[in-house]
Amino acid sequence: MTFQDVLSLLGGLAVFMFGMHTLSDALEKLAGGKLEHWLEKMTSNPLKGVALGAGVTALIQSSAATTVMMVGFVNSGIMKLSQAIGVIMGANIGTTATSWLLSLSSVSGTGIVALFTPTNFTPVLALIGIVLIMFMKSDKKRTVGTILIGFSLLMFGMNSMSAAAEGLKDNEAFANIMVMFSNPFLGVLAGALLTAVLQSSSVSIGILQTLSNKTGTITYSIALPIILGQNIGSCVTALISSIGANKSAKRVAIVHLYFNVIGTIVFLSLFYLISGLIDMPFLSNQLNSTGIAIIHTCFNVLATAMFLPFTKQLEKLACLTIRDKPGESENEVPILDKRFLKTPAVAIEQCKNVAFKMARLTQKTLLMSISLLDKYDKETAQTVVDNENAIDIYEDKIGSYILQVASKNLSVEDSHIVSNLLHTIGDLERISDHAVNIKEAAEEMHEKKINFSHAAKKEVAIMINAVTEILDMAISSFVNVDIKKAKMVEPLEDVIDTLRTELKNRHIDRLRDGICTIELGFILQDLLTNFERVSDHCSNIAVYLIQISDNNMDTHEYMTELKKLDKSGFIDQFNQYKTKYSLPEV
Numbered sequence: 366m367t368f369q370d371v372l373s374l375l376g377g378l379a380v381f382m383f384g385m386h387t388l389s390d391a392l393e394k395l396a397g398g399k400l401e402h403w404l405e406k407m408t409s410n411p412l413k414g415v416a417l418g419a420g421v422t423a424l425i426q427s428s429a430a431t432t433v434m435m436v437g438f439v440n441s442g443i444m445k446l447s448q449a450i451g452v453i454m455g456a457n458i459g460t461t462a463t464s465w466l467l468s469l470s471s472v473s474g475t476g477i478v479a480l481f482t483p484t485n486f487t488p489v490l491a492l493i494g495i496v497l498i499m500f501m502k503s504d505k506k507r508t509v510g511t512i513l514i515g516f517s518l519l520m521f522g523m524n525s526m527s528a529a530a531e532g533l534k535d536n537e538a539f540a541n542i543m544v545m546f547s548n549p550f551l552g553v554l555a556g557a558l559l560t561a562v563l564q565s566s567s568v569s570i571g572i573l574q575t576l577s578n579k580t581g582t583i584t585y586s587i588a589l590p591i592i593l594g595q596n597i598g599s600c601v602t603a604l605i606s607s608i609g610a611n612k613s614a615k616r617v618a619i620v621h622l623y624f625n626v627i628g629t630i631v632f633l634s635l636f637y638l639i640s641g642l643i644d645m646p647f648l649s650n651q652l653n654s655t656g657i658a659i660i661h662t663c664f665n666v667l668a669t670a671m672f673l674p675f676t677k678q679l680e681k682l683a684c685l686t687i688r689d690k691p692g693e694s695e696n697e698v699p700i701l702d703k704r705f706l707k708t709p710a711v712a713i714e715q716c717k718n719v720a721f722k723m724a725r726l727t728q729k730t731l732l733m734s735i736s737l738l739d740k741y742d743k744e745t746a747q748t749v750v751d752n753e754n755a756i757d758i759y760e761d762k763i764g765s766y767i768l769q770v771a772s773k774n775l776s777v778e779d780s781h782i783v784s785n786l787l788h789t790i791g792d793l794e795r796i797s798d799h800a801v802n803i804k805e806a807a808e809e810m811h812e813k814k815i816n817f818s819h820a821a822k823k824e825v826a827i828m829i830n831a832v833t834e835i836l837d838m839a840i841s842s843f844v845n846v847d848i849k850k851a852k853m854v855e856p857l858e859d860v861i862d863t864l865r866t867e868l869k870n871r872h873i874d875r876l877r878d879g880i881c882t883i884e885l886g887f888i889l890q891d892l893l894t895n896f897e898r899v900s901d902h903c904s905n906i907a908v909y910l911i912q913i914s915d916n917n918m919d920t921h922e923y924m925t926e927l928k929k930l931d932k933s934g935f936i937d938q939f940n941q942y943k944t945k946y947s948l949p950e951v
Contacts (some may be wrong), residue, residue: 373525381522382568388515390774391508411676414451415458415669422459428566429602431456432621433707436607440614440702446683449617450676453624457596457665463567464658466519468574491517504777547586549633556594566599570661574654585656586648589636592660593629600625616683623682628668701766709773713782716767720786720793721844723759726752727793727800728840731899734800735829737807738892749804756797760790778913785909789843792902796836799895799902806888806895818880821889824868824948831861831946832896839903842910854907856938860946861900865893867948 422431435452438444490513497510546552560569573591577583600622607618640648672679701719705712730752733745764787771783810816817825835857842851872889875881881889 377522377525378568378572379522380518380525381571382563382565384515384518384520384522386515388512388519391511391515411447411451411454411673414448415455415673418452418455419459420455421452422456423462424459428456428460428599431459432603432617434705434711436603436614436617439617440611446613446616446620447676447680450620450679451673453617453621454669454672457624458662458669460566460599461658461662461665464570464574464654464661468654468658487517487520491521508776546591547584549590549637552587552590553594553597553629553633556591556596557598558594560595560598561601566595569595569598570657574657577652577657578654583652583657584649585652585660588652588657589660590633592657593625593632593664596625596664597622597629612687615687616680619683619686620679623679624668624672628664628671631671632664632668701762703769706769706773709770709775710779712766712770712773713775713779713786716763716770716786717782719759719763720790723756723763723790723793724840724843726759727756727796728836730756730797731800731803731836732833734803734807735833737804738810738825738829741807741811746804746808749800753797753801756794760794763790781913785913788909789906792905796899796902799899802895803892806891810888813884815882815885817885817889818875821872821875821881821885824871825889825892827946827948828861828864828868828893828896831857831864831942832899835861835900835903839906843906846910848911851907851910853938855904856935857942858900858904859939860942861897863943864946864948865897868893871948 418431422428432453435444435449439446439449494510494513494517498507498514501507501510546555556569559572560566563569570592573583573588573595577588600618603618603621607615639645701712701715705715730749733752734749737746737749767783767787771780775783816822835854838850838854838857841847842854869890872881872886876883876886
């Protein structure tokens, strides 16, 4: 093997790894937030977890990504350890899809069959991929193009490595090294170290398949321990990811390690015990990439079948390894886990979930502050202040996290969702500020022992009912992604603007008649301003949501068109709300 062959081998490996990375990222991007829904909505049924884990991993071509997601879900309290175990087992099965994909590189033929060999159809796929990326406006089509490019790079890198490795066929030193790995301990160690360094079992399997195809020195006795060692090495990514996580998340990584280590020990022990009793001449036979894919799949399927009835015992073993200390609590769980950043679509879904909690807390806080106008309570008032501080923290953490997500390669749809979340959490925070302002107005009235006139109370009650409804519509439409309800917000916001003007004019009339005081007038004016501003922020939240569904991010343009063209029966809806919240005649 010449120096040029070594460079070609390293270059082929680089292209292969880049192709694997590109393919995996593009598949994750195409799957979008569905990944999070599939993995999060798990039951206690381990069999369902295995099937889902296998499917998701086969789809995104990365068991490491699936396992890291499990660490993140458990760390965030979204999923329990018992639910994650089944998914991890399934991920080990799903990752074997990559070895079958790579075995295509050994396909050859003549005539019509030759047209369907990777050497011939890979350039065609690459050409289609580059056309989709360069000339298609649809983000989804360009992502499909990236997938085709990633697969083409994968095959090209595999072929480059194969061509470079062909010189090892007659190399006696290389053959002697390979024979050493027929020793189970050395083979497992070599496979584990190679995978740990490359951080990808798919890449290390691909290298083994390349050597088996071109050198002819890889036998069953050599490949078996190396492949099992590669499964152990794949645990390194999850172990690294669990650093800094809570104990439950660390146990996920430990379960992954135990699954592969114990499975390897049991599998090799039984295999060599049987081979000692029964002659197995095929062990010295050479095998190709398809044979490696078969061994890889058989081991993971058999290991899963062996462990599936013992998931509770596996969980207990992980808990014994990482114990809870007496009196120790796990209260400080991060709101958003940075592990999700490796899968932006999942990270966005987590941002949405936390933003939904923030929205519900904001709604609760405003209603509590409004209740103080009727009956002031110091404890409730303090809760309003505490909640507002918590909402500030929500905004800060979600905002910082979203900015990290926005730096990733996002689809157009995900970019719009990120923009919407950034705007919405800002409006939610401002609503909580107005809740504190309303609390302070109620506090002032309580301390000064003053109150509105009977007529003013009735009018303010009507305004409060309108604000309560618009808040509920805005929050519900945001949390439930209800576009129909979101389109009902703006007409009510216009009614609240009208109400404010009417209430202000009526207050001036009462001042003239000496029914109301200037001091109460200032408080009423503050309340009306805060109510009107709350409705403005509710309108913003609804508009942002509608813009995503219409794929239009120009707020001013949307508002103009809404009223100009009377979209969604705007005028009719406005009149209905105007009647519903009409003020009593003076």
